[in-house]
Every structure is written in structure tokens, then in C-alpha cells.
Amino acid sequence: MQPHPQLSDFLAAFADPVQSLFWELRDFVLATTPHVHELIYDNYSALSLAYGPSHKLKDSFCHIAVYRKYVNLGFNRGTELTPGLVKLEGTGKHIRHIKVLDMRAFPAEEVAGMLMEAQEISFVRNETLRNSQPEPQ
Numbered sequence: 001m002q003p004h005p006q007l008s009d010f011l012a013a014f015a016d017p018v019q020s021l022f023w024e025l026r027d028f029v030l031a032t033t034p035h036v037h038e039l040i041y042d043n044y045s046a047l048s049l050a051y052g053p054s055h056k057l058k059d060s061f062c063h064i065a066v067y068r069k070y071v072n073l074g075f076n077r078g079t080e081l082t083p084g085l086v087k088l089e090g091t092g093k094h095i096r097h098i099k100v101l102d103m104r105a106f107p108a109e110e111v112a113g114m115l116m117e118a119q120e121i122s123f124v125r126n127e128t129l130r131n132s133q134p135e136p137q
Contacts, residue, residue: 001030001038010042014066021071022047024103025064029073032112033062033119050076052122061122062115065097072097073111075118077125082117086110 003026011019029051030036039050039057046067052060065072075081078088078096086107088096100106 001034004038004040007040010040010047011066014047014068018066018069018071021100021103022064022066025071025073025100025106028103028106028108028111029062029064029115032115036119053119059122059126061118071100073100074098075114077118077121080121081114084110084114086114 011022014022026049030038033051036051036053037055039052039055039060041048041050046065048063048065050057050060050063061076063074063076065074074090074095074097075088077094078090079094081088081096086098088098090096098111
């Protein structure tokens with residue numbers, strides 16, 4: 001997926017290492033879940049991108065949040081994911097995340113499975129999606 005033309009402008013506020021980390025993580029998410037929509041939110045303290053089967057935020061299953069020194073990969077229904085080797089952070093009702101500081105230490109295989117499970121949970125929990133689209137593979 002080609003990035004939105006303004007995405008680079010939004011990222012310019014962050015240091016080059018954080019920008020590089022973001023692009024690598026974005027590429028990973030899109031390679032793992034290729035048939036998604038990308039929603040971009042330029043917030044006060046972070047740049048956030050949500051991924052899901054439609055252009056509606058409520059349908060998204062994961063997100064990337066870019067901060068000054070790191071990037072988070074969040075799961076919108078992280079509390080419902082099967083517990084595994086990757087420890088998720090967060091204390092909210094639903095969302096959990098992984099703080100990504102370096103892609104060389106990123107547990108790609110485990111997280112790819114988590115992304116697929118998160119996508120399935122999103123699909124199962126959303127009646128509108130279930131009735132309008134084929135089940136994700």
C-alpha cells in the first residue's frame with residue numbers, strides 16, 4: 001500500500017531513527033495483514049495509524065502510535081488475545097500494546113500470529129463486518 005502523501009509530513013516532527021522504526025513496523029503490519037485500510041490521526045503528542053477492514057475506526061484491530069523516542073504496536077482488543085510469549089503492556093479495558101524500540105529485537109513471528117488473531121477477533125465481534133464481507137483468511 002502506498003502511504004498517504006501527507007504521512008511523511010506528519011512524521012517529520014520525529015527523529016530519523018523513530019521514523020525508520022515506524023516505516024519498518026508499518027511494512028510488517030501491511031505484509032502480515034495486506035487487505036486493510038489505513039487511517040491516520042495526527043495528534044498532539046503522537047502520530048497514530050489504525051488498521052482495519054474498513055474506513056471506520058471502530059472496525060480497526062490494531063494501531064501504530066509514533067512517539068518521540070519509540071513506536072507502539074497496539075491491539076484494539078488486546079485483552080482478548082490468547083496469552084503467548086509476547087508480553088503486552090497496558091491496563092485499560094481492551095487495548096494492549098508492545099513498545100518497539102528496535103526491529104532487530106522485534107518478535108516478528110509471534111506478533112504476526114497476534115495480528116492475525118486480532119483481525120479475526122475484530123471480524124467476529126462486528127456483526128456488520130460478518131454480514132458484509134467474507135471471513136478473513
